[in-house]
Amino acid sequence: xxxxxxxxxxxxxxxxxxxxxxxxEKELEVPAHFDQAALxxxxxxxxxxxxxxxxxxxxxxxxxxxxxxxxxxxxxxxxRASEGYVVNYAIADVPAFVQxxxxxxxxxxxxxQTFYLPHRKISLHPPLISEGQGSLLAGxxxxxxxxxxxxxxxxxxxxxxxxxxxxxxxxxxxxHTAQQKLDDxxxxxxxxxxxxxxxxxxxxxxLRGGASLNLPDQEVEPETNGYKLxxxxxxxxxxxNAQISLLTGIAAARIMLDHGTGILRTMPAPDEKDLAEFxxxxxxxxxxxxxxxxxxxxxxxxxxxxxxxxxxxxxxxSLFRGADYDVINGQAEADLEQAxxxxxxxxxxxxxxRLVDRFVLLCCDLQANNHPIPEELNEALxxxxxxxxxxxxxxxRVSNAAIDLIEAYVLQxxxxxxxxxxxxxxxxxxxxxxxxxxxxxxxxxxxQLVSEPITGQFTGSAKPGTLVTxxxxxxxxxxxxxxxxxxx
Numbered sequence: 001x002x003x004x005x006x007x008x009x010x011x012x013x014x015x016x017x018x019x020x021x022x023x024x025e026k027e028l029e030v031p032a033h034f035d036q037a038a039l040x041x042x043x044x045x046x047x048x049x050x051x052x053x054x055x056x057x058x059x060x061x062x063x064x065x066x067x068x069x070x071x072x073x074x075x076x077x078x079x080r081a082s083e084g085y086v087v088n089y090a091i092a093d094v095p096a097f098v099q100x101x102x103x104x105x106x107x108x109x110x111x112x113q114t115f116y117l118p119h120r121k122i123s124l125h126p127p128l129i130s131e132g133q134g135s136l137l138a139g140x141x142x143x144x145x146x147x148x149x150x151x152x153x154x155x156x157x158x159x160x161x162x163x164x165x166x167x168x169x170x171x172x173x174x175x176h177t178a179q180q181k182l183d184d185x186x187x188x189x190x191x192x193x194x195x196x197x198x199x200x201x202x203x204x205x206x207l208r209g210g211a212s213l214n215l216p217d218q219e220v221e222p223e224t225n226g227y228k229l230x231x232x233x234x235x236x237x238x239x240x241n242a243q244i245s246l247l248t249g250i251a252a253a254r255i256m257l258d259h260g261t262g263i264l265r266t267m268p269a270p271d272e273k274d275l276a277e278f279x280x281x282x283x284x285x286x287x288x289x290x291x292x293x294x295x296x297x298x299x300x301x302x303x304x305x306x307x308x309x310x311x312x313x314x315x316x317x318s319l320f321r322g323a324d325y326d327v328i329n330g331q332a333e334a335d336l337e338q339a340x341x342x343x344x345x346x347x348x349x350x351x352x353x354r355l356v357d358r359f360v361l362l363c364c365d366l367q368a369n370n371h372p373i374p375e376e377l378n379e380a381l382x383x384x385x386x387x388x389x390x391x392x393x394x395x396x397r398v399s400n401a402a403i404d405l406i407e408a409y410v411l412q413x414x415x416x417x418x419x420x421x422x423x424x425x426x427x428x429x430x431x432x433x434x435x436x437x438x439x440x441x442x443x444x445x446x447x448q449l450v451s452e453p454i455t456g457q458f459t460g461s462a463k464p465g466t467l468v469t470x471x472x473x474x475x476x477x478x479x480x481x482x483x484x485x486x487x488x
Contacts, residue, residue, distance in 0.1 A: 066174060124352065136169050422447060
């Protein structure tokens with residue numbers, strides 16, 4: 001994007017937008033504020049919290065998250081070893097606060113995950129836990145699950161140990177500051193090791209045949225008199241940090257598979273028809289997929305600053321479909337893979353923000369330390385796929401609707417203005433003279449503005465990857481609709 005930041009017009013009061021966001025909350029029935037019973041249960045859980053059986057607070061952990069984050073699930077301390085590396089990865093010990101069958105267990109199962117809106121965050125746990133006593137804040141001693149993952153010199157896993165312990169983060173970093181320090185050769189040993197290990201894990205991903213989608217981010221952020229859309233490519237450190245999380249999820253899946261109990265994040269491989277269509281699209285868009293490269297290798301060659309290559313990346317995203325949660329129940333391991341990662345994988349590293357991670361951590365801790373899985377945990381595992389599907393659908397609906405609203409709000413006073421755009425998906429179907437059937441068969445196309453991180457629908461004829469000039473016909477924040485007409 002040539003201009004990744006779009007600001008809502010300052011001459012319009014943010015209150016109008018806040019009213020629209022409040023209406024969106026009511027329309028989509030987002031979770032309500034925690035009631036007094038839930039807040040009291042959080043206070044009781046904190047008051048009764050016992051120290052962990054081990055103490056690793058002498059290790060100088062650090063966190064790296066988006067700027068301003070307060071619900072810190074992960075902290076790390078990296079070591080260079082004689083035969084490779086040791087990744088000490090601490091994950092917030094949420095099960096220490098949320099006992100199976102408790103009030104907090106009931107409340108969090110009803111929510112499923114944290115919901116993110118431009119004006120507020122709707123937490124999975126009461127803030128006393130998610131942003132206070134359970135968060136791995138700098139300078140605070142906290143309970144955590146400590147994953148000690150040993151890697152060889154190529155970044156491959158050679159050993160995994162898991163304990164419940166006390167840790168203390170020494171520093172809270174944000175991605176942009178940390179990346180700048182690393183670029184200026186002032187990152188210190190820990191950031192240098194993160195980059196080194198992250199690069200090795202990316203190579204391991206390539207060797208597995210895995211793939212990463214590096215699409216530009218699009219987020220809504222508050223500003224003084226309203227909100228803005230922010231779009232930008234993930235920083236290298238974000239990629240490296242994500243690889244540490246993926247590493248842990250792969251290790252967790254291995255533990256659960258070896259013991260025959262647990263829950264995995266799964267995704268089927270694209271079918272041959274979809275892959276053939278994608279291959280043909282890359283040719284038509286001028287960047288043919290050389291079959292000597294794996295799917296993941298090819299995606300890493302794409303430059304999303306090129307509009308046509310951006311379209312290819314969007315088309316690639318359509319192949320990553322069917323993600324789900326599956327309870328381990330004697331299936332063939334190949335049927336439990338996460339195809340994009342090209343390995344069995346479990347959501348493990350965000351228990352403050354995602355329900356399923358709490359249960360994965362419980363399973364892994366018990367199994368890694370040779371303890372039996374209690375029946376109430378087995379029963380909970382069976383419920384989790386349905387709970388997570390329901391909450392993911394709801395959270396995605398809210399997030400997408402909020403972005404659509406902000407985009408329409410930003411553009412509402414630019415009706416009639418011309419823009420350059422890249423077509424993501426062509427319009428399909430016609431009315432065919434049948435008013436009852438035609439509407440169902442027709443579908444507007446989708447496009448991405450070249451100069452601004454905004455997508456919208458269009459009428460007219462244009463193929464994916466085509467650069468077009470469009471005029472804005474509709475931008476309605478109330479209905480969250482944006483429509484463009486393609487100009488000849």
